[in-house]
Amino acid sequence: MDRWVDPDEADPAQWRGTGPYGDLRRGAETVSVLERALRTPLPYQHEVDVHHDDVAEQFQSSDYEHARVVYNSGVDANRRIKLLTRGVLWGGGETHQRFQAQYRRPPPPTETVPFGEYTVWSRYQYGTIERTDNGLTFTENDENPDESLRELDWGTLFDPVQERLAELELVRNPTFGKYRLEELDEWEAYRTRFQYDPGAFAVDP
Incomplete structure (x- = not known):
């Protein structure tokens, strides 16, 4: 028989009581994001291959409709952050693009802060992408690749890049991040x- 609860009881826990799913309902079985970090x-490293269809929003470009990007994320034993991205952008026109970019922040001690400036090396090449039985085939055009090395602010980075750097910053220094x-x-x-992304960090939610 269920126990009787005083209708004037002000403690929510007394009304809720216990049950087979009580801990899950209260979140006790979910490891927090900070704790996972x-x-x-x-050293921490993982790689993910992502197909983006929301290029205009994610990469702030109306020139392409699709992107396939491999994100190789890592924090080494000295707490140096490295994010290497490589991929292709296509659709929306006859000229397509393949690229590589590396985002870095030096190990401590450093004058840089999380979500401040990042050293970014990038290399872009234009050409044509075709779908074949073996996947995507890139044929470069006659122009030389564009290459640059810059310091970029957090706010100027693409959203998918920010998400992966946020994970790395939390791994590098969880409380400060x-x-x-x-x-x-x-x-x-x-x-x-x-919170519920099993691919983030080395500990499941």
Whole structure:
């Protein structure tokens, strides 16, 4: 028989009681994003291959309709951040693009801060992409590749790049990374993104 609860009881826990799913309902079985970052050992590295169809929003470009990007993310034993991206952009016209880019932040001690400036090396080449039985085939045009090395602010980076750098910054220094995201009013957004993402960090949700 269920126990009787005083209708004037002000404690929500008394009304809720217990049950087979009580802990799950209260979130006790979900490891927090900060805890997952704290438990992730160094060196940390993982790679993911993503097909983007929302190029205009994700890459701030109306020239292409599709993107396929490999993100190779890592924090080494010295807490140096490296994110290598390589991929292709196509659709929307006859000229397509393949690229490589590396985003870096030096190990501590450093004058740079999380979500501040990143050293970015990039290389772009234009040509034509065709679908074949073996996948995507890129044929380069006669122009030489464009290559650059720049310091870029966090706010200028593409959204998919920001997401992967946010994960790396939280692995590198979880508490300071969280603090900086709170300063930028972005912690809740990234906490929500990572909360149930089993591919983020080395610890499952």
